Ligand SMILES: Cc1cc2nc3c(=O)[nH]c(=O)nc-3n(C[C@H](O)[C@H](O)[C@H](O)COP(=O)(O)O)c2cc1C
């Protein structure tokens with residue numbers, strides 16, 4: 001088992017030593033100003049030392065004032081470059097490649113991180129009866145008075161900020177960049193009817209709703225040159241008014257046309273619990289399967305993947321090209337080395353989500369069950 005998973009994989013010009021990818025996980029290990037800490041370097045270095053092909057870092061905010069959680073990693077200032085270089089060097093030393101995920105949390109930002117106390121999104125959302133958004137973990141705070149719809153000028157400014165962050169990523173030595181266009185953050189808010197009520201060129205038709213993403217993509221691609229750009233998308237948001245798979249397929253086709261190097265498939269409520277049986281695993285595989293029928297761009301699939309048998313199946317059936325693991329690597333940072341050594345028992349992670357940060361209880365992400 002896992003012969004295919006452990007084969008090297010050519011992602012554009014980048015040679016990955018195998019098809020395992022550490023999916024982005026906010027660790028809460030940066031400092032309060034978004035700077036890298038020794039603890040964060042140690043975390044990525046440990047997973048890299050297990051021989052994983054590619055690491056995609058936790059989301060890094062492109063400008064201070066767009067965080068949702070404390071101790072998020074930042075890439076909004078040139079002063080962060082020397083720090084970021086330290087992560088890259090530590091990971092490269094172990095032989096893995098590393099992308100940085102860049103994000104703007106949009107309406108999901110926490111107003112306390114913005115000096116004006118404001119949060120920005122595609123539109124101001126009517127909160128009355130807004131249970132779907134609440135279910136997605138959005139707008140749960142008392143933020144209805146501080147929402148602002150971005151003006152076109154501000155949209156252009158955001159596009160520029162993503163490009164500048166991508167340039168910093170290159171100066172820091174990252175092998176590529178991932179755009180976080182999933183999980184109801186700013187880019188995915190533009191893609192969703194739930195948040196995007198605009199009547200200008202950024203709202204209405206799908207072509208208009210994906211304009212923001214495509215402008216950012218082109219800006220980032222331009223800054224990256226030959227280095228790969230990955231885009232993380234929700235196959236579906238999973239709520240009424242959210243993006244549906246038929247639309248995501250069209251977004252993926254357009255991204256392919258523009259030269260996207262990797263599409264990372266996720267979905268609404270990405271961290272599902274109760275992954276017990278093999279049939280519970282790979283819960284977004286139907287999205288990957290459908291997208292793959294329409295594009296040749298490599299597909300990374302993440303979400304509930306736990307067993308070598310399922311990994312073999314996903315790769316052999318051509319459901320995806322790369323296998324993303326998030327919580328399994330929180331529970332067992334050296335999981336890839338364990339599997340390579342021939343111990344093919346499934347990942348220990350029981351998908352209970354107790355690793356999440358809790359104010360006052362745990363400062364950073366950690367697995368209280370197995371570590
Ligand atoms: C603590 C925690 C933090 C996360 N942070 C991010 C993030 O920064 N960016 C992102 O795209 N996904 C994030 N995710 C989602 C994961 O990348 C992944 O999609 C999800 O955990 C499902 O995969 P798994 O079953 O292998 O854990 C996070 C997940 C967890 C558990």
Ligand code: SF4
Pocket residue numbers: 327328330331348349350351352353354355356366367368369370
């Ligand atoms: S607490 Fe540990 S076992 Fe539970 S989901 Fe998190 S990593 Fe997995």
